[in-house]
Amino acid sequence: MTDATTTDVLVLGSGIAGCGAALAAAREGASVLVATKAQQPADASTDWAQGGIATTRDDPESLKRDILAAGDGEADPEAVDALVGDAAAAVEDVLVDTLGVPFDGEEGFDYAREAAHSAARILHVDAATGHHILGPFLRHLDAHENIDMLEDAAALDLITDEGAVTGALLDRNPRTGDRAETGVPVFAGSTVLATGGIGDLYRRSTNPRGSTGDGVAMAALAGADVTDAEYVQFHPTAYDDADPFLVSEAVRGEGALLRNADGERFMPDYHEDAELAPRDVVARAVAAERDATGEVRLDVSPLAFAEEFPGLAEACADRGVDWETGIPVAPCEHFLCGGVAVDTVGRTSLDRLFAVGECARTGVHGA
Ligand SMILES: Cc1cc2nc3c(=O)[nH]c(=O)nc-3n(C[C@H](O)[C@H](O)[C@H](O)COP(=O)(O)OP(=O)(O)OC[C@H]3O[C@@H](n4cnc5c(N)ncnc54)[C@H](O)[C@@H]3O)c2cc1C
CATH class of the missing domain: 3.50.50.60 (FAD/NAD(P)-binding domain)
Incomplete structure (x- = not known):
């Protein structure tokens, strides 16, 4: 003691x-x-x-x-x-x-x-x-x-x-x-x-x-x-809401794709690593596509989302997000x-x- x-x-x-x-x-x-x-x-x-x-x-x-x-x-x-x-x-x-x-x-x-x-x-x-x-x-x-x-x-x-x-x-x-x-x-x-x-x-x-x-x-x-102190990391995929929750990068690591309001996958136009580019690159791209088209969604259909990320599937359900139609995401202060x-x-x-x-x-x- x-x-x-x-x-x-x-x-x-x-x-x-x-x-x-x-x-x-x-x-x-x-x-x-x-x-x-x-x-x-x-x-x-x-x-x-x-x-x-x-x-x-x-x-x-x-x-x-x-x-x-x-x-x-x-x-x-x-x-x-x-x-x-x-x-x-x-x-x-x-x-x-x-x-x-x-x-x-x-x-x-x-x-x-x-x-x-x-x-x-x-x-x-x-x-x-x-x-x-x-x-x-x-x-x-x-x-x-x-x-x-x-x-x-x-x-x-x-x-x-x-x-x-x-x-x-x-x-x-x-x-x-x-x-x-x-x-x-x-x-x-x-x-x-x-x-x-x-x-x-x-x-x-x-x-x-x-x-x-x-x-x-x-x-x-x-x-x-x-x-x-000016280097603040914005995470590219937080749920698009005044009270956001993080949608882990691991979801993109397992194959989820970012699509704009027109349903187009855009990350390959921004970086050769596409959805797995560094966070600042992906965050800027998501912001640009939101400005241009109005919305960005994380398409989780390429993976077994509910089985692989049960906690996130539950967070979506709690907030009334139908992840089967893609999770609306926006960049958000992170680190x-x-x-x-x-x-x-x-x-x-x-x-x-x-x-x-x-x-x-x-x-x-x-x-
Ligand atoms: C949603 C989310 C997901 C993340 N996912 C990952 C991930 O998968 N992998 C990864 O590597 N990193 C991840 N991070 C980042 C990582 O969690 C943080 O960088 C890390 O936890 C920071 O640890 P820390 O101990 O420095 O701060 P914290 O864990 O934030 O702890 C700070 C502590 O300080 C206390 N405190 C604050 N002010 C005072 C005060 N005045 N006096 C006394 N105590 C005080 C707080 O109460 C708290 O206990 C994530 C962060 C978030 C928010």
Whole structure:
């Protein structure tokens, strides 16, 4: 049990990035406090992630090439090297051995294909992969003797001392649970921002409510470098509604086709990889065809949609969408590629402040 107002490591956020950072620190023997705004697991994008996790399989070089191409030449090769170098071991150690995530596949993994990937290399659990990772991860951390979890506790501001970050102000007291409008200080040897994306700043986003870029804002206010914030990824196939839901890229990976209001398939005119071109290319094409013809639908007739994507078929049914006539789709804010600038081990420009996950600008995503 940690003394909750001082801790070795304070992690802000409980998506996959915060959970991963907490686990790594606890394994090194540090006392860890995870303080999260989430009231339930579904308050993190991680819980909503659908299609799955890209792995290197046996070919890290080909994943590296694909990442650099999808980032439009703006990604940092050194950061991509760190990702492809560590990916397989991290998946094996944390997701398979530690958490026992039940990835699909009878003998070995069933690798799926997604856009911008030249090979089938996506590990998944149905099309609800994030949900099957985050629940076990939170339970694992809950049971860890070095880790305390504090839910429904937003960080309001970082505490600084002579240019170093020494903790954060939370809106709830870790000891008593009491609310405090001006914030309760928690002092930490290291503070890790893991607060996710910025979707809630947009009219339409795939992200859960509460994705308001808090970590990026707190870091900027404390004087940390924030870069590439203009690189925001728009997902091409979100249900065309004021309250959208994501139709995973994996559906196009399995053969679904994009058609305009005239019923014409248009992606081959835009890119040689057609529906499996990088997301920015497909999103721009969908927007252009919507402007020109009024509507774009995702034609799922080439696949056994209800069998292969039962969760999405259910989401369509819940919203009264007859997927047999195609799902109306439009681009929608999805992922922040920039954010708090970090090096390949998550260090920000401020001493003792780290950033991980979507709030971090690692250099992997490029444009
Ligand atoms: C619908 C959807 C589908 C996706 N599908 C895929 C996919 O198939 N494959 C893939 O690789 N990626 C996918 N993504 C992207 C991926 O889910 C995210 O990039 C990833 O989950 C981000 O993890 P994170 O831990 O950085 O942030 P999140 O999972 O969003 O977690 C952020 C955490 O920070 C907390 N928080 C926020 N502000 C504060 C604060 N002030 N104080 C304390 N805590 C705070 C939140 O409550 C939350 O717990 C998808 C995203 C969405 C929305």
